Amino acid sequence: MLAADTQSALLGVYKPAGPSFVAGEGCWLTGDDGRRYLDLTSGIAVNALGYGDPNVAAAIRGALDAGILHTSNLFRTAPAGELAAWLAAHSFADRVFFCNSGAEANEGAIKFARRWAGDRDEIIAFRGGFHGRTMGALALTDRPAYQEPFRPLMPGVHFAEVGDVDGVKALLQTGRVAAVIIEPIQAEGGVRLVAPGFLQALRALCTEHGALLMLDEVQTGLGRTGTLWAHEAAGITPDVMTLAKPLAGGLPMGAVLVTEAVAAALKPGDHGSTFGGGTLVASAALATCRKIGAEPFMAEVRRKSELLADLLGALALRRPGIRQVRGAGLMWGIEMDDAAGIVGRALEAGLLLCTAGPDVVRLLPPLVIGDDELRQGIAILEGAMEC
Incomplete structure (x- = not known):
């Protein structure tokens, strides 16, 4: 792990969480703690092609x-x-x-x-x-x-x-x-x-x-x-x-x-x-x-978008605390209480998420994410909602 004083020179306008990431591949990041994390933030919609394209x-x-x-x-x-x-x-x-x-x-x-x-x-x-x-x-x-x-x-x-x-x-x-x-x-x-x-x-x-x-x-x-x-x-x-x-x-x-x-x-x-x-x-x-x-790439994004919409729709049916699920493509928000807490618990479980305000968990997976990775991410997210 990085010593605390290696970060002390950075201006304190951010509140970084979790480990320092040292490597990435596809939709996964590896931290300096040796753990792998499934990234459903894409660096806040930046890493559309994931890591190491x-x-x-x-x-x-x-x-x-x-x-x-x-x-x-x-x-x-x-x-x-x-x-x-x-x-x-x-x-x-x-x-x-x-x-x-x-x-x-x-x-x-x-x-x-x-x-x-x-x-x-x-x-x-x-x-x-x-x-x-x-x-x-x-x-x-x-x-x-x-x-x-x-x-x-x-x-x-x-x-x-x-x-x-x-x-x-x-x-x-x-x-x-x-x-x-x-x-x-x-x-x-x-x-x-x-x-x-x-x-x-x-x-x-x-x-x-x-x-x-x-x-x-x-x-x-x-x-x-x-x-x-x-x-x-x-x-x-x-x-x-x-x-x-x-x-x-x-x-x-x-x-x-x-x-x-x-x-x-x-x-x-x-x-x-x-x-x-x-x-x-x-x-x-x-x-x-x-x-x-390329049209074949965009066609795959649309197909995976439908899968993610279905997964989130089913999640909302199982979790009455979810007030609304909304989005398009591979950009979704889940409106519910304690969004920051859910994001924090998901991080502990190896899933990277972000918020969009105090009551929305935001999902921005890389456009190259696989079907099984989407299912795995939603399963970890649901686990973070149970705490």
């Missing part, structure tokens, strides 16, 4: 062997261009901006919206939403406890209720709104699905009132919900979409995808990111996207 590893080795890990955006490199082309070809987008995280992607989206909108500078966000902890993204995040210590925040943000079409319409009618931002599933907000009809209504309202529709798919994008992008279920296309977590196979990377109309409003110098789209992360991301984007 050969395609991602080969891409990283190739970048290392080339000896160019970074050049900055003063110069061109092939991996970033190829990745941008792949994302554009597999989405609504015409142009792509690369950065380093989901929060940074949302910061970029805010700037792009304001640049595009001219003198309109307001943004509509939603109750229960989460868009990051940097200052602009925090202003869009409905978490008073997160916001209060850091006020004043970026002005011009209005919060609406998910499902309240009339409320959004009234805000848009002021003529001051540049953009509306929403997650197709409010992940950190309790794994709450936004109804397709509401997303369709937002698309129509944004078009009518000349505002951008921005979708935060930082956690839902790249196959997590059973389609490449979660908004596909609503049959809509946004003007801007932000990505991050699973994009580079475990390496830090974010992206902002935009239409040509948005891109045309931006000129050199309007935005930047020193490390954005670097050779190493772009190479890993291209391998990740190509693997997840």
Whole structure:
């Protein structure tokens, strides 16, 4: 085990639990205590391909062997261009901006919206939403406890209720709104699905009132919900979409995808990111996207999604303390009391879970998880509920 003083230099903004992990393979992590742990968190939806994926590893080795890990955006490199082309070809987008995280992607989206909108500078966000902890993204995040210590925040943000079409319409009618931002599933907000009809209504309202529709798919994008992008279920296309977590196979990377109309409003110098789209992360991301984007892979995700839904439905029937089970694809929330306690007891039993608020246990297994591993994970979870 690591000595306590080896962790003392880290800023105390996290509360890490359990062992220090020293190795990983597939859906399993090995701790410095010698135990193996089944991971149903994917590093909070990051490790979509699990640990040690050969395609991602080969891409990283190739970048290392080339000896160019970074050049900055003063110069061109092939991996970033190829990745941008792949994302554009597999989405609504015409142009792509690369950065380093989901929060940074949302910061970029805010700037792009304001640049595009001219003198309109307001943004509509939603109750229960989460868009990051940097200052602009925090202003869009409905978490008073997160916001209060850091006020004043970026002005011009209005919060609406998910499902309240009339409320959004009234805000848009002021003529001051540049953009509306929403997650197709409010992940950190309790794994709450936004109804397709509401997303369709937002698309129509944004078009009518000349505002951008921005979708935060930082956690839902790249196959997590059973389609490449979660908004596909609503049959809509946004003007801007932000990505991050699973994009580079475990390496830090974010992206902002935009239409040509948005891109045309931006000129050199309007935005930047020193490390954005670097050779190493772009190479890993291209391998990740190509693997997840293959239809046989996505078909397997959908099949396993049905199995997980059935397992959770049966669990809810056996456990009356479960108030609701909700989710899509391989992203689920179980609403019940003592979510943190259940997560802690599951850890002791060798299962990694996370919460989404005080009363939701969140499941985010790697997209490569096997059927038996899903069954094993749910069995351990049920055992943790019995204590």
